Amino acid sequence: MNIFPRVASARPIVLGVAALICASLVQAETTPKTTGSAAHAPKSWTDIDGRSYQGAEIDRSKATVFVFASTLCPISNIYMPRVTELARTYGDRGVRFYLVDPNSEDTTAALRAYAKERKLPFPVVIDTGLALADWLGASRTPEVVVVKQDGDLFYRGRIDDNQDRSQVVHSDLKEAIDAALAGTSIAHPRTLSFGCAIFRDTVKPVASRTAKVTFTRDIAPLLNKNCVVCHRSGESAPFALQTFRQARTWATAIKDYTARRIMPPWKAAPGAGDFHDARTLTQSEIDKLGQWVDSGAPEGSAKDLPAPPRFPDPKEWTLGRPDVVTQPSRPYHLAAEGPDVYRNFVLPVDFDHDRYVSAMEFKPGNRAVVHHVVLYIDENAASLKLDGKDTEPGYTVPGTGIGILNAQWGEVWVPGRTPRLLPSGVAVKIAKGSKLVMQVHYHKNGAPQSDSTQVAVYFAKSHIDQAMHTVPLVNPSIALKPGVGDQKLKMSFTLPLDAHLHTIFPHMHLIGRQMRATAILPDGEKKQIPLINVTDWDFNWQETYAYREPVALPKGTRVEVEAIYDNTDSNPRQANHPAKTVYWGEQTTDEMCVMVLGLTVDREKLNVNIDPKTGGI
Secondary structure, eight states: OOOSOOOSOOOOOOOOOSSOOOTTEEOSOOOOOOOOSGGGSOSEEEBTTSOEEEGGGGGGSSEEEEEEOOTTOHHHHHHHHHHHHHHHHHGGGTEEEEEEEOOTTOOHHHHHHHHHHTTOOSOEEEOGGGHHHHHHTOOEESEEEEEETTSOEEEEEOSSSOSSGGGOOOOHHHHHHHHHHHTOOOSOSBOOOOEEEOOOOOSOOOOTTTOSSOIIIIIHHHHHHHTTTTSSTTSSSSSOOSSHHHHHHTHHHHHHHHHTTOSSOOOBOTTSOOBTTOOOOOHHHHHHHHHHHHTTOOOOOGGGOOOOOOOOOTTSOTTSSOSEEEOOSSOEEEOSSSSOEEEEEEOSOOOSSOEEEEEEEEEOSOTTTEEEEEEEEETTOGGGGTSSOSSSSSBOOSSSSOSOTTOEEEEEEOTTOOOOOOOTTEEEEEOTTOEEEEEEEEOOOSSOEEEOOEEEEEEOOSOBOEEOEEEEEEOOOOEEOTTEEEEEEEEEEEOSSOEEEEEEEEEOOTTEEEEEEEEEOOTTTOOEEEEEEESSOOTTOOOOEEEEEEEEEOTTOEEEEEEEEEESTTOTTOOSSSOOOEEBOSSTTSBOOEEEEEEEETTOOOOBOOOTTTSBO
């Protein structure tokens, strides 16, 4: 039974993400001083296999390329296939390559496995003490330095001008090598690299006993509360922040990204909704992180270190033993490079009668490449007609969604989200004959990967009176003019019944900047409830926000939504250059204006008695 009338549109909606933006990305220039001459080069350096190289090696090569990289930096990983191709191309022409890892968290064993997995055709060197980085002035990973045969530093900077290989205009490293071999100059011998900052003690560390801010007393509690849920071993973040050494390695990135409020990735502003899983830092806490970094990242006293937070065993399900565990029929294989992939898997599970579900929990198979997961309920089993059209399991459709009109939301997983049961007496209904379609968003990391993500289903075990309903508010009348930075779109919906709001999901694409929803209570109440306010929309970090306590919305409440878009060339997230009129559409470079409400209806009395063994009636 459809309690609510259709609202504007019922297009399938999904968490679209163009590229993973992680806390390690740093754009601020922190390049140290460099001598740039062979006379000041380290006397020797040693690769992970124990072979030693002398500074004289440079004299015997027509050009030497030092590639500063880290296994824990996702941008380095994306670029490694390109570097490998260049090394193979120029190896026979007298050009020597070295991979130089300045990250103290990368072990010899990890680098050996990395080199083997990616078939690196050049020596891999651990830059102990940053001797090579300091000599060559490297400040990030990835960053490349080309040294000519005479020992002079010829080029330092980025590999090319775009992480997306298909969008590259300037292949800076290739151009520099060609010029060095030809004996000609280059127009830009220094370019700004983009990637993960190399941590340096820019100031003399303050002694722990006199430090005003220390890791053990002040920083570890902040990281435990807001960061380690993702930044821990085996989780989705590219590096861990569980120990002092780990935090110190990434201290520069921590300061930069928290100061810009990019991390933690929580976009709902305070004062509009009280949500589960909120990860936020106050300005005072951000200032404290910056002060710690600026004072040399002192450790502090071990007695001040708090107990680490406890997390469920990754081999176990958080909510206990599930009723059903399902996954794609076979692993999905992901190429090393190219655009992100949204793959839809029709799961091999059939429902011979109506089922009522109180929770769904996901277990990503390969966290290195799984960005998020959405579970859809396809009541007409139409997805079966789309499945199995190529050699890999599942199917892909243009744009967003799973290609099925009226497919219902089941559940969403994003890094850091904690699964939880619906309130007693509330369940999601899966009708007889429905298919579950699991959409997994993959981002490629520079090496071929495979994945087999699982989903666990927990059937309701008690009497059910209310079903969870999703109400999509959609404004498809989008025609955003180029050159205008504050274009507003509005939409609203009036509740025909008393209801409680459990979840809310805002959705725009790249040029969206702000989105808020407000509940205007019926006449006589004269009260407004701010439901959500996203003041710094980022297409890369989307969330279904779950209220700690459902919000009561009486009949006649009007939910008003306002979205603001910036369609100017100065918008750093602008994908169209020059800016052009942008219309509604499912491609990333199109736009959307969507707000999905997860509601229960107060008067609904399903009066369904559940068989606890089957989750059915």
